[in-house]
Amino acid sequence: MSLESEVDLPGEAVLPGLLSDTLHAELVRFRRDMHMHPELGNQEFRTTAAIKERLERAGLKPRVLAVGTGLVCDIGDWDGQKPMLALRADIDGLPIPDMKTECPYRSTVPDRAHACGHDVHTAVVLGAGLVLADLHQRGLLPRPVRLVFQPAEEVLPGGAADAIDCGVLEGVGKILAVHCDPRVDAGKIGLRTGAITSACDRLEIALDGPGGHTARPHLTTDLVTAAARVVTDVPAIVGRRVDTRAGLAVTWGRIESGHAPNVIPQHAELSGTVRCLDLDTWRQAPDVVVAAIDEVANLHGAKSEINYVRGVPPVVNDADVTELIREAMTARRGADAVESTEQSLGGEDFSWYLQHVPGAMARLGVRTPGERTVRDLHQGDFDADESAITVGVELFTAAALLDAAQ
Numbered sequence: 001m002s003l004e005s006e007v008d009l010p011g012e013a014v015l016p017g018l019l020s021d022t023l024h025a026e027l028v029r030f031r032r033d034m035h036m037h038p039e040l041g042n043q044e045f046r047t048t049a050a051i052k053e054r055l056e057r058a059g060l061k062p063r064v065l066a067v068g069t070g071l072v073c074d075i076g077d078w079d080g081q082k083p084m085l086a087l088r089a090d091i092d093g094l095p096i097p098d099m100k101t102e103c104p105y106r107s108t109v110p111d112r113a114h115a116c117g118h119d120v121h122t123a124v125v126l127g128a129g130l131v132l133a134d135l136h137q138r139g140l141l142p143r144p145v146r147l148v149f150q151p152a153e154e155v156l157p158g159g160a161a162d163a164i165d166c167g168v169l170e171g172v173g174k175i176l177a178v179h180c181d182p183r184v185d186a187g188k189i190g191l192r193t194g195a196i197t198s199a200c201d202r203l204e205i206a207l208d209g210p211g212g213h214t215a216r217p218h219l220t221t222d223l224v225t226a227a228a229r230v231v232t233d234v235p236a237i238v239g240r241r242v243d244t245r246a247g248l249a250v251t252w253g254r255i256e257s258g259h260a261p262n263v264i265p266q267h268a269e270l271s272g273t274v275r276c277l278d279l280d281t282w283r284q285a286p287d288v289v290v291a292a293i294d295e296v297a298n299l300h301g302a303k304s305e306i307n308y309v310r311g312v313p314p315v316v317n318d319a320d321v322t323e324l325i326r327e328a329m330t331a332r333r334g335a336d337a338v339e340s341t342e343q344s345l346g347g348e349d350f351s352w353y354l355q356h357v358p359g360a361m362a363r364l365g366v367r368t369p370g371e372r373t374v375r376d377l378h379q380g381d382f383d384a385d386e387s388a389i390t391v392g393v394e395l396f397t398a399a400a401l402l403d404a405a406q
Contacts, residue, residue: 002352011317015132015142015331017397019390024127027393028386030054032074032105038093038112038119041152041159044069048093051149052124058133061108065166070151070159074166075132076144083173086146086359087396087402088350090118099380104155115382117366118182122149122362124178124392131397142404146172156202156311158349174321175359176399178392181341182375184365186385189329189364189395190341193322195314199282200347201274202309203250205230205293207257207302210265216248224257226300227268231255231292237292238285246281249345250274250289273310275345282313314343315351318358324354324406325362328398333391346377364392 019027030050035065038049048069055062055073070091078084093114098107107113125147135141150169152159169175184190196254207230209221235250242248250272257268276282287310297304329338341363350361366384367374375382 006140009298011013011319014352015398015401017135017394018375018387019127019131019393023130024390025250027123027127027389031386031389033286033302034119034122035105036108037258038107038109039154040095040112041092041155042067042069043139044091044151048149051091051122054126055129058130058135060129060133062371065151065168065189067159067162067166067173070163071147071149072166073129073147073337074144075129075147076136076141078144078171080141080171083169084144084146085400086148086169086172086175087125087128088148088150088175088177088353089121090159091122092118092152092154092159093377094154097380100383101157101289101315103383113380115379116154116377117382117384118153120180120292120364120366120384120392121178123389124396125149127389127393128400130208131393132400135397141192143402145400153349156309158312159219160349160350160352161336167290169353172357174318174403175353176321177358177359177397178364178395179348179361180377180384180388181363182367182377182382182384183368184339184363185367186365186388187333187369187391188337189325189337189367189391190365191326191338191364192341192343193317193320195277195279195316195343196341196361197348197351198247198275198277198280199311199313199342201285201311202274203274203289204309205270206305207268207270207297208266208305209302211264214262214264217264221264221301223268223302226297226302227255227257227270229300230270230296232273233296234289235290236296238288241292242281242284242286242379246276246278247345248276248281248285248288262285275347277314277343279313279316286310306319312349313351313355315348315361316354317360321358321360324403325360325395328402331396362395364388373392
């Protein structure tokens with residue numbers, strides 16, 4: 001691995017830790033292999049083994065998490081005093097088909113795809129680890145760094161909670177992550193102090209009541225109408241029971257009821273998500289949403305059974321850690337490589353780490369500059385400009401070195 005290329009900072013010492021062309025090519029191959037073999041949350045055995053083998057080949061000692069997938073790996077020896085910087089990647093795929101028909105590295109697993117960029121995140125943290133390991137061997141890494149390869153980000157309430165239970169934050173003082181953003185050009189990052197994602201919970205509802213003939217709806221509980229009113233009325237009700245600036249939103253993804261046009265069914269099911277921008281409102285959300293559902297169901301004579309599944313709170317970027325990322329990216333690519341980003345309504349279980357230690361997540365640009373088509377996240381045609389891997393690696397290595405200097 002060659003690290004001879006270095007960055008001159010005005011008035012500063014030379015900052016090492018750039019990515020060689022050879023290692024970039026290897027990381028692209030690693031990412032593409034992972035892209036071809038996506039594994040769902042808590043099933044990432046092949047992925048875990050591949051990461052472990054590469055880290056061990058670099059002389060490191062990764063440890064598989066007690067949950068069976070995912071790893072943690074320290075670069076350097078922690079002295080038990082100065083806290084470490086952690087770099088986190090998520091390694092699971094999504095249960096959707098890969099629609100990139102002309103792509104030579106499209107998924108080989110039916111109805112599975114890396115459509116959220118976790119393969120890129122993994123390549124970035126792996127690459128940063130390999131570069132930092134080389135710096136450590138050369139005596140150029142002042143403080144240990146921890147790599148966290150986390151399983152099951154896509155599984156509510158997220159594999160981060162399990163990783164924390166496995167001790168990945170022991171000795172960690174702050175934690176960094178990136179997330180692919182197809183609306184930001186490769187070569188840049190989007191950054192925001194404070195909340196950068198939203199809270200996300202899951203909602204599952206069953207409605208029951210006596211059915212009957214559509215000729216005599218007055219003798220039944222009209223569950224189709226009841227379900228329709230829940231779909232339309234509940235979002236409106238909850239939007240009037242919290243501060244509108246909190247952005248509490250109930251959105252439905254599934255509704256099922258009935259089998260025949262002239263039969264009022266006895267059972268209906270609905271499921272969807274609850275999202276909000278504000279941490280305090282997220283804590284109130286279950287009571288507010290459940291009360292609204294019960295009111296609407298009762299109004300139509302339906303019995304409701306509600307399963308409110310807690311998901312994740314917002315990712316709230318710490319101001320000092322956000323500034324560290326800004327300084328690192330500026331050192332590598334200049335101030336113009338950092339752009340402001342808005343808070344997303346997407347959920348991310350990186351938020352669980354931030355309940356314990358300060359940290360920040362940056363949006364890693366993966367759109368090829370000049371490309372007009374946006375291949376959005378969680379879509380079967382999603383792909384990334386692989387030059388973003390180099391950007392992410394060099395961002396993390398610069399952050400590690402600047403953090404140690406501070």
